[in-house]
Amino acid sequence: MPDLWIYVHVGINSVVFVLAVVAVAIAVVNMHSMGVPWEGHMKEMHHVAGLSLLMIVSFQAANGFLRPPREFVDGVPSPTDGGVGFGVGGVPTLRSRMDAFAFRPTLRGLWRLVHKSTGLLVFGLGAYQVRGGLGLYAGRYGAPDYGDAFVWYVCWLVGVVGFAKFWTVWSRRKSEPNFSE
Structure with a gap:
């Protein structure tokens, strides 16, 4: 689903x-x-x-x-089409999630x-x-x-979305078992 x-x-x-x-x-x-x-x-x-x-x-x-x-590869969504790859125990891996953003031919x-x-x-x-x-x-x-105010608003919005994306990826990576700081 x-x-x-x-x-x-x-x-x-x-x-x-x-x-x-x-x-x-x-x-x-x-x-x-x-x-x-x-x-x-x-x-x-x-x-x-x-x-x-x-x-x-x-x-x-x-x-x-x-x-x-x-x-699909062996019944599992392939990372090459944006699906999530699975690691040990069926847990999605960060590497496979990051591969989903890479261009595949x-x-x-x-x-x-x-x-x-x-x-x-x-x-x-x-x-x-x-x-x-x-x-x-x-x-x-x-x-x-008010065009300049609108441009600043758009820049703020892009910054918020970019920070949220960075935070999501960072927190996922931090929760991986082999993550070292």
Whole structure:
């Protein structure tokens, strides 16, 4: 049975896909009523990035359904496809967990590389898109530009997630029987 995280991952990505479609639809409908009448579609980098983001998010959502099946060796999930390898007594080993993050020349490994890279691209382009939108709004309507605060928030968020990942790996490694400090 799949872990809970995959359901959370699919749920969040489904919401992101729907919000991206809604955001682009709202932008296209309201494009001519936003300030300068001669300004049309795709005149700002923000517009091009938004359309690109919609296409990449659509690819990522479809790519999630195209995942190749897991590879098994002797009935055990292979570390080459992201499964957990097993050591003495059936206990998952850290080395096999770390191998799950390495690229393997298999179809599943290639899929994982593309899926993770595209996910990071979506995160980065989304952060750029929000920053650009805040800047355009501030410039058009004379509002304060909170773009820098948003960039700091994104940096803080990346730092928290990075620290949590480091802490998880470190505490797992520390709990191994042959760990020496």
